[in-house]
Amino acid sequence: MRILLVGAGGVGGAFAAIAARRDFFETLVVADHDLARAERAAGIDERYVAAQVDASSTDAVLALCREHRITHVMNAVDPVFDMPVFDAALAAGADYVDMAMSLSRPHPEAPYERCGVKLGDEQFAKAGQWETAGRLALVGMGVEPGLSDVFARYAADHLFSEIDELGTRDGADLVVTDEHGNEVFAPSFSMWTTIEECLNPPVIWTGDGSGAGTWHTTAPFSEPELFDFPEGIGPVECVNVEHEEVLLMPRWIDCRRATFKYGLGEELITILKVLHTLGLDSTEKVRVKGVEVSPRDVVAAVLPDPAGIGPRMRGKTCAGLWVTGTGKDGRPRSTYLYHVVDNEWSMAEYGHQCVVWQTAINPVVALELLATGVWQGSGVLGPEAFDAVPFLDLLTAYGSPWGIEDREPAVLVSTPVHGAGRIAPADAPPLS
Amino acid sequence: MRILLVGAGGVGGAFAAIAARRDFFETLVVADHDLARAERAAGIDERYVAAQVDASSTDAVLALCREHRITHVMNAVDPVFDMPVFDAALAAGADYVDMAMSLSRPHPEAPYERCGVKLGDEQFAKAGQWETAGRLALVGMGVEPGLSDVFARYAADHLFSEIDELGTRDGADLVVTDEHGNEVFAPSFSMWTTIEECLNPPVIWTGDGSGAGTWHTTAPFSEPELFDFPEGIGPVECVNVEHEEVLLMPRWIDCRRATFKYGLGEELITILKVLHTLGLDSTEKVRVKGVEVSPRDVVAAVLPDPAGIGPRMRGKTCAGLWVTGTGKDGRPRSTYLYHVVDNEWSMAEYGHQCVVWQTAINPVVALELLATGVWQGSGVLGPEAFDAVPFLDLLTAYGSPWGIEDREPAVLVSTPVHGAGRIAPADAPPLS
Structure with a gap:
């Protein structure tokens, strides 16, 4: 090779x-x-x-x-x-x-109801x-998409006889500090891609459980949910985000619903909403005092390079798939399959921060x-x-084991993370 | 001339x-x-x-x-x-x-305690x-500074025998809509200057009431207060902002305290905090894909030109001075001197939006x-x-009269407008 x-x-x-x-x-x-x-x-x-x-x-x-x-x-x-x-x-x-x-x-x-190009x-x-x-x-x-999709196949083959929802859930408790030890905002992944993912209309699959079904979209940051992540990370507020798993999993695995929720946290959600309100998420070039730049490139340029923040970051990141449905024993089952990486470990072992390493x-x-x-x-x-x-x-065998946890359903947050106002790209739909 | x-x-x-x-x-x-x-x-x-x-x-x-x-x-x-x-x-x-x-x-x-260059x-x-x-x-x-300072002189000469506080208070109920009639974010004043004013440490004067006193600074967005603006504008959340009145008024008028609070509203406060958190308020040039730009210039460039939003704006803007102390009759007095401009009027009469016109x-x-x-x-x-x-x-005589209103003290908001988090440039001080 x-x-x-x-x-x-x-x-x-x-x-x-x-x-x-x-x-x-x-x-x-x-x-x-x-x-x-x-x-x-x-x-x-x-x-x-x-x-x-x-x-x-x-x-x-x-x-x-x-x-x-x-x-x-x-x-x-x-x-x-x-x-x-x-x-x-x-x-x-x-x-x-x-x-x-x-x-x-x-x-x-x-845009917030139907799919365009997926x-x-x-x-x-x-x-x-x-x-x-x-x-x-x-x-x-x-890892997401990727390992989450592997988890979906594993759940379908070995854990469930029928699947209601394939719900990818991603969360972390990472904190980045500056040279003085003060917490700073520094995304652990490309800010350009984070904006792309989070401000695009999130996509959701709903199907009949035997292969047929359709994709639709919702408003950004919709259906906020408090999901309890394992290994000490704890509850993180997650919202719908456009992600590949929702497009991939239903092509090979029967389910009634496929979702992706990202534990962005309140601060990042606020930041993304403000960038959108101001038009700073735009990739179209604007003229600024004689030069032309894309506002989104400027946002990425002012933030620390995600590849370089490893030494000043601490905490763990978790990727996983929460599956609900009927177990092989015919009884209702709710299981989270996950993979956690501790930044301290990935830095010490490989010299790379945990999110990119994972x-x-x-x-x-x-x-x-x-x-x-x-x-x-x-x-x-x-x-x-x-x-x-x-x-x-x-x-x-690579030294990075995965985990599995049977659990209660996640808690749906009854109000949107933020008052909608004009900062929201669109209001989150009401939660039942 | x-x-x-x-x-x-x-x-x-x-x-x-x-x-x-x-x-x-x-x-x-x-x-x-x-x-x-x-x-x-x-x-x-x-x-x-x-x-x-x-x-x-x-x-x-x-x-x-x-x-x-x-x-x-x-x-x-x-x-x-x-x-x-x-x-x-x-x-x-x-x-x-x-x-x-x-x-x-x-x-x-x-920076948030002492003045540097004022x-x-x-x-x-x-x-x-x-x-x-x-x-x-x-x-x-x-208008602010300017008309507010004229009000201070008027209050000292004609309304008060002793002044406790000269409190400039600025608020509006302006709304800007896009071509489809949807409300959009569009600052009614230079965004560059708004960032400069609002993220600089606010300055406050405290004196003995007979000329002696000192200036000090606080954290941005400190001492949030709900101030009730006249002529139908109603209550707007105001916070300390660095402004010239605080530097000018005590040089000529005896008072125990001079403040400036700006009715930014929750949305603009959030936006300014996010810009600061990301470093997009910075005026220092950054290199972005082969060109150099100042992030603050980019923020100003993506927003509508304040001079052009008049036709899509509605509502009123109010500038004024809230004076407390002892009236000429020896009794406690609390008076708001103000000037309101309705955007519909200034557009019809002069073709200029109300904030720049005022x-x-x-x-x-x-x-x-x-x-x-x-x-x-x-x-x-x-x-x-x-x-x-x-x-x-x-x-x-120019056709733009001012007003005067005796009133109760404003309501201090007991908690900061926002949870501090990392988005706040600094926590607002506790309120007594």
Whole structure:
């Protein structure tokens, strides 16, 4: 296996560090628009080579694939570049793995009711080409989407006879301090992507439980819920957010409802609402005293680089899937399958902060399963298309075990997190 | 009188429109960095001439003064340009009027306790030069500061024998809608200046009531108070904000306390806190994808131009001074002197929105009093250094009467407007 890693940011750097401890591949080409960053990430292993690349150019990525006889393209850049990287892999005759699917576009008339272009639509539209070529595009193979989807497959195969809801729930108790020890606001993940995810209309699947069903959208930050996260993290307020799991899971697993709720917390919700109210979430360039910039790029630029905050961060992050339905014994069941990473541990063990580390370990595990032939397939597939057990076993063997907890339903918060006012992109719907 | 108006933005444009109805001056040169904007403002009166000017250059302003034999410089640009315009006027042998004083700088060690450089310090430091030259710099002569300071002088001369507090209170019930009739966030005043005012440490004067006293600062948004504004506006939550009145009034009027509270409302307070938390209030340039911009300039650029929102705005704005102490009859007195402008009226009558119109009318009145010799003086003086009665009479004669209301004390809000969290620049102090 000869891997091209496109993107040496936070997640790409952690991917390189984790893969360096495994021997399932022959070479890893670390490519980034910033060659110095690629060189830093590549400097840790003699199988690694650094390269400069423009991820927006299919031709540039294709040329790199050919130059290094790449068999697997690992996409670790912002999802805005998904399609050129995805197309280049197919053209190069390589397999492809990413951690976020091609971007959505809201419905032009009813953005908070109906879907426009959905996450991954552009990729699934080309599934036939991948099948014909006998090549695999494994999409959404990070932690969320990714490990959460593996959990869904595990729950369907081993825990439940019927599933009501596949509810991905993500929360953390991370705190970042400045050089004086004061808590500061510093997102642990790309602010550009956080804005994209959180201000897009959240998508929800409702089905009949036997395959048929539809997707619809709601207002951002809708259906706030207090979810109790394990291993000491505790209750965090979660809201609906647009995420790949909702698009992936129902394609392979029967359920009556698929949701994604993100434990943003009150502060980040307020910040995102204000950015939207002011138009600072916009990616369209504005003219400012003789230069042109996109406001969202400015917001990302003033915040600390998520890849650099690890040493000043403490706490744990949790990704998981809360499944409700009927257990194998025919009785009602409510189970949370989860994976927790402590930042202190990931910093000490790998030198990477826990959120990017947790995202990066899953595609390494997946590539190892593909390299060893345990996972095989062609077309455009999600993680739930493959057997979950060898994945979860290998994840544990990497030293990062997962957990399972039977539990009571989460508490729905009876009022929206914030008074709606004009700051809200739209009012959260009333809760029953 | 030959006036140079520096700045043809919202307030400058309204100044030109109001002055056009008066005959106390011979010519008005409307100068702006944007010549087209100066030409639009100057196109309404044959006594008006448009010019291009760089307000950051004392030489450029001085050259314009000489070219047009200017007797009075009217400064209507952002206060960051106060000093070059102020210095140019003195060098040209002209009198000078502004509506916002030279900027403050926080105390380097204890910004929320002690004053650093105060508003107007740079201007007052040059008072001797103005006195020696026999020229007048009338500083802070808008509505707030300006009319509020005139009210202070009126209260001291005609209503009170002893003053406890001179409390400027500013509030509005303005609403801006978009083309579809939906309420949107659109500040009615320069966002750059709003950020400057609201995130700087608020300043408060405490004195012995007979001239001696000191200034100190508090945390932004401190001492929230529900103040009931007249003419149907109703209660608005007001917080301490740095403002010139607190620096001006105690220099001429004995009082035990001088404060300024601004009815920002919950939404704007949240927005300002978020901008500060993210560092988007910063004026220092950051590098964003190959260009350099100041985040605060970007925030101002994405919002609607305050000068253009008039047609989509409705409601009233109120500026005023709440005075407490002992009346002329020896009994306790609590009186609010105020000036309300209805946006519908100012748009219909002058074509300018009410907030900039209300700011602009006061320097026109003051210049007319200087032109007719009713007001005379030299040095660096605030509006309270002059007799209030002719000013208030002339304001009424302009068709914009003021009001007076005896009332109960305002209600102090017992908890800060927002939970402090990290969004607050600092916690509001506890209220007694």
